[in-house]
Amino acid sequence: MDVSSVDEFTLIDLLNGGQQTIAFQRAGGVETGIGDDAAVVRASSDSRWILTCDTMTEDIHFKRVTMRDADIGYKAMASAVSDIAAMGGTPRYALVALSMPKSTPVEQVRAMYDGLYECANRYRVVVAGGDTTSCIGGVTLTVTVIGETEPDKALLRSAARLGDVVFITGFTGDSAAGLEWLLGKNKPSEEWDDDPELKQYPGLIRAHCRPEPQIQAGELLRRSGFCHALNDVSDGIASEAWEIAAASNIGIDLIEDRIPVSGELLDYASKQGKDPLDYMLYGGEDYQLIGTAPAEHAVELQMKFKEAGLPLYLIGYVHGEHSGVRLVRSDGGAVPLAKRGYNHFTG
Incomplete structure (x- = not known):
């Protein structure tokens, strides 16, 4: 067996599982470890x-x-x-x-x-x-x-609760589209300024090359006291939602029509003959935050974000009707989402 035959998280568990007890790590001051x-x-x-x-x-x-x-x-x-x-x-x-x-x-x-x-x-x-x-x-x-x-204030993947709403802090899929665009052009970066075609999608290229970690949003979520689970979108919405669902032992429904999409991604996907949702669900490296919060505080949380000049989109729900992640399509039907995103060892 080589590393290409296991996914990244299975490999992490194979390398680290059972090596040190939780008691040993706690004694050393580690409150949340690998995972x-x-x-x-x-x-x-x-x-x-x-x-x-x-x-x-x-x-x-x-x-x-x-x-x-x-x-x-x-x-x-x-x-x-x-x-x-x-x-x-x-x-x-x-x-x-x-x-x-x-x-x-x-x-x-x-x-x-x-x-x-x-x-x-x-x-x-x-x-x-x-x-x-x-x-x-x-x-x-x-x-x-x-x-x-502060003590007991870190926001973990494992803290989602039944009845929560699922939120995201901004556009996803732009980085993956930007990467695809640049790979297709296959032009050395020192020549970018001389190629007018590369100026068609500056937002997509910026999203891939200069992603912005959402520190202000994360701090606001912590201070609000309303955020339960939190994750950053490094491997696509589907993968990150799955991580929250698995760690919290709950199910998540994502509402297709509520997931925000940038104008550049819509234009790019249309010209490529592709569904922008594929970039958003299975792309990655956008570094927006996806998380959950109590439904009764969702509007108040959105207002706090608005006052700070930040977006916050409500894109789904947490419930116990199923495990894993589903996508609720525009016609109301729900389909299971594959547990995939970018994986270093399986591609």
Whole structure:
């Protein structure tokens, strides 16, 4: 058996399951360990650390035709910061590990770090250290981010409750469409400015190259006291909804007509002869937040978001009629959604 024969979450369990007891981890201060967007660690009586890391590997997460050097650094930081947002936390510190061939041009690495620091500074993350090493293959950039929250305030995937509504903080599918568009053009990123065709979908390209972690939304959800479960959309709405459903042992219905879609995605999908819903459900790397909240507080939560100048869309319901995730179509029929999104080992 090789790693391509198991999905990513099964592999994580195979590598980590049974290695350390929950009691051992709790004694070490770990309150939420492997299985959520990030770990939660007891820092003191009035604070909890949130720990996460993300890796960007050349030809897996990016190619020279899908990202500029500065985009690589920006997105590496953004994807890790987004895990903190998904826990309702505030990012504080980062450690950065870079592996690269000895032949890598210095200006290329400098551009990656310029992008990385642009994102870190935007979200007030202190880059406190890291490591650099040479490698035989392409560039690999790993970012560890440490965030903070109050005791018992971290927002977990496992907290959805019967009767909750399901919400999302913005458009999804744009990043996947942007990636598809760039792969189809297959043009080196240093030539993008000279290609007028690439200016057709600036929002889709921006969504893929410069995603924005929803820190403000996550903090608002935590402070509101109304949010139950929360997850970030790194692998598509269907996959993230499944993670919440499985962790919370409930069922989720997503309402097709309520899932927001951007104008650029509608236009792009139409010209490609595809359903925009496929990008939204099974794309990923949009880093919006999907979660659940009590139905009786849904309107009040939307008002809080409106006052903060942020969108919040109600897109479904939590119930106990079935397990897993269904899509309620425009005609009222409900169809099961496959538990899939981007998976590193099965494709």
